[in-house]
Amino acid sequence: MTILENHSLKAHHTFGLDVRARYWAQYAGVDELVELLHRFADQPKCFIGEGSNLLFTGDFDGIVLHSAMCRAAALNETDTEVLIEAQSGLKMDELIEQLAAMQLYGLENLSYIPGQVGAAAVQNIGAYGVEVKDCIDSVKTLDLSTFETRIFNCEECQYGYRDSFFKREGKGRYVITAVRFRVSKTPILHLDYGNLHSCLAGIDNPSPEQVRQAVIAIRKQKLPEVDEYGSAGSFFKNPVIAAPLYDTLHAQYPDMPSFVTSNGYKIPAAWLIEQCGWKDKQSGRATVWQQQPLVIVNNGNATAEDILQLAQQITDSVNERFHIQLEREVEYI
Ligand SMILES: Cc1cc2nc3c(=O)[nH]c(=O)nc-3n(C[C@H](O)[C@H](O)[C@H](O)COP(=O)(O)OP(=O)(O)OC[C@H]3O[C@@H](n4cnc5c(N)ncnc54)[C@H](O)[C@@H]3O)c2cc1C
Known part of the structure; x- marks a missing residue:
């Protein structure tokens, strides 16, 4: 566990503004998170992933909590699909890279979106005709008032366009500790969006890795690289x-x-x-x-x-x- 006082958040959010947090803490397990919640019970809290959807409008007078729980493992497997559990602090793009290397379909259109697994399930991230909810089986959380685990199935997460229960009623009540994804061994391709189809022209039945590389190439042409330009991606929703x-x-x-x-x-x-x-x-x-x-x-x-x-x-x-x-x-x- 790491706890820092009066810590600059410049490197912890993608707009790169020079704001400070009264406390910054990073936890490597649910036990550490519970300890932090007890210890800093009186402080306002901000759960942060990679800070790629946040704009700090000033210093944060409380504790910013960052998940460093980064494991992923298969829980179950059938002839057609695999159930993967990924912890909240794993970068979503690292998970997608691993799944593509294993020839598993479902999340490859979401390649190269910054951010952690936990936040992806809060935001219902989406790109190129796919939303993360399409592959979410369930979401594992810690109830911040009882410190008990609660698992939400996909329906209970109430997903909508960049929206979920965790952005509304669940905000400040539950922190996501892991997400279970159902990914497919057989091709499920979504290539009709934007110029994805033309990027893959001539490739019959592209692999998840080929789709991933096409998505990355398109995104690099259109979007700023996070380590070169401070931004939070799309600032506005499509009305x-x-x-x-x-x-x-x-x-x-x-x-x-x-x-x-x-x-x-x-x-x-x-x-x-x-x-x-x-x-x-x-x-x-x-x-x-x-x-x-x-x-x-x-x-x-x-x-x-x-x-x-x-x-x-x-x-x-x-x-x-x-x-x-x-x-x-x-x-x-
Ligand atoms: C260049 C760029 C391109 C982008 N492109 C896309 C895109 O194509 N599609 C898209 O949907 N988004 C896109 N985004 C937005 C962003 O990447 C996503 O919203 C992402 O899911 C944010 O993840 P994060 O880890 O940075 O979360 P943060 O920004 O740190 O947090 C987002 C929210 O989730 C909450 N949160 C974080 N972790 C947890 C947790 N474990 N439990 C409970 N709540 C938590 C935070 O409190 C906050 O409310 C882009 C951003 C950038 C900078």
Whole structure:
């Protein structure tokens, strides 16, 4: 167990802002986590993975808790699938790399997304037509009030678009300690999204590793590398709008891309932001990423205020022009 006082969080979140935590603690087992929870019972708590979906708006006057539990093992196996349990602190991309090397299908479209296994199950991470919930069997948690283990099946996690029970009612009540994934021995491929199909043209029945490499190549073209540019990936969610507004906007902007969902029309936020002229625009020391306007990057020494201001200006201009209120994907701490 590691406990540090008045610790800089610069290296512990991908925006790379120079903020501090009153305490920083890393635990290597559930027993250590329980000990920390007892010892720092009176402190406000922030559970952190790789900090790749967080914006610290200032110093954190409490304890930041980081999982260093990083094991993964197969629990069960049938002719067609394998049940894998991965601990919360394992990097999701390391798990996917291991699964691809074992020829197991299911998670390869989520390659190269930063972050830990525990947070992936909180966020319901998604990319290229796959969400992590598609492979989640169950989620193992520690109840923060009773210190007992509780396992949630996938339905109980109430997954939605970048949403789960753990982001709402379960926040502050449960910490995820491990996730069980069901992955397939037989091909289950999702190649219809973006230019994944064309990247794999000429390859019949691509292996999980081939899909993984194609995803990584596409992501490297579009998204900033976390160790070069501070960001938290997509800053905003893609909004879903009701039919009357969609009809009005479609008449005005016939080229507006959209996807029909069960509760309306999903419009790519990147398109809305680009239409408002934000691509590559700077405000203070924060910039809208040229290749993907959903991403706000830290130019090097941005403050939270620079990022907050730019995000607000983008939200206001999209609202003014399209009457759509963008919802942020990044969590403010
Ligand atoms: C360059 C870049 C690209 C990205 N691309 C994508 C993408 O394609 N798709 C996508 O969905 N996301 C993407 N993201 C966002 C981000 O990677 C995911 O949201 C990821 O799951 C966050 O993981 P993390 O470990 O960094 O979590 P953190 O940001 O540290 O935490 C996220 C939330 O989970 C909570 N949490 C963390 N660990 C636990 C735990 N063990 N138990 C309970 N709660 C916990 C935290 O308190 C917080 O509320 C991207 C981010 C970056 C920087």
